[in-house]
Amino acid sequence: MLLDLKGLNAIVTGASKGIGHATALTLAREGARVTLVARHADTLATAAAQIAEETGSAPDTVAADLATPEGIDRLAARSEPVDILVNNAGAIPPGDLQAIDENTWRTAWDLKVFGYINLTRALAPRIAARKGVIVNIIGAGAESLSPDYICGAVGNAALVAFTRAYAKQFKAMGGRIVGLNPGSVATERIQLFLKARAAEKFGDESRAAELTASLPYGRPASPREISDAVAFLASPRSAYTNGTVLSIHGGG
Incomplete structure (x- = not known):
């Protein structure tokens, strides 16, 4: 299936490795112009070189800490149009309520929860103006709600609610917002x-x-099994999908 992504401008956060890197590679394979975002310029350069070698198209890179207002502003200050935003940056540590102290909880949420929300706020008008889409890669912890992953479970559940709550407003602006809950990924x-x-x-x-x-x-799951789903959700082939959060955990 052709996804009609050729020439569209995509930003992928947390793109130097893992699901983010796989997503950026998939979007580039489909012809999108991709910007990779992560904290460290050196790992971004390595990831960009790998994508350029495979696809023949060199991605842009932006080194920014999206847990901070300065990082959000640095990315939002770019003048390029945005058709697709994939919010992916962030990893929340495991642990029960006693193990996760307040500082750890706040630090984790600054990137994974508030980073998604703040970057959406910053870029949504530009994305909606191009009838674009935001894809939030969240996590199956939002569904399993394990007490041993309480910080991640609650944060992911909040992002599921955010995705669904914002969908109606974003639709009225002209855009789409969807989410994806991966289970275990290799x-x-x-x-x-x-x-x-x-x-x-x-x-x-x-x-x-x-x-x-x-x-x-x-x-x-393999990273590509997740990234292929992201690419479809972000594509015009899924243009009637809004406010939906897709679970990919093998039915476990």
């Missing part, structure tokens, strides 16, 4: 964690796959 960070856990539990990091055997289909 990002580099998760794979390193699983190897370390296997070495600790079995004395052999090569047995990492045993730790995910109980997941649906015996494995986590």
Whole structure:
């Protein structure tokens, strides 16, 4: 299926690795002009070079800490038109209520929750003017609501509510906003964690796959399985989808 993304301008946050990098690569493969955003210029340069090598199109990069007003302003100050915004930056640590102190909670939410909200506020009028779309990559923690991931569960649930609550106003402005809740995804960070856990539990990091055997289909999702869904939701092929949050967790 042709997604009709050629020539559209996309911003992907948290794009130096993991789901964000996979999403930027997928959008570039589909012909979008992509801007990668993350905190560190060196990792952004590496990610941009990888995408340019595969697609023949060199992405722009913006090094910005989206947990801060200055980072939001730096990205919003760019004059280029925006058709697609993929909010993806942020990783919230696990832990129960006693383990996650106030400073940890606030720091995590400054990027993952308020970063999404503030960047949406900053760019929404420009996106709506081009009948564009915002895709919030949130997380299945919004649905499972585990007490051992309480900061992430509550933050993700808030972003699901934000996506749905803002959809009517954004539709009236001319845009669309949707969300996506991935379950376990085989990002580099998760794979390193699983190897370390296997070495600790079995004395052999090569047995990492045993730790995910109980997941649906015996494995986590691949980053591309998530990024392909993002690209479809962001495309004109999904033009009637607004206020929807898609779950991709294998039915587990």
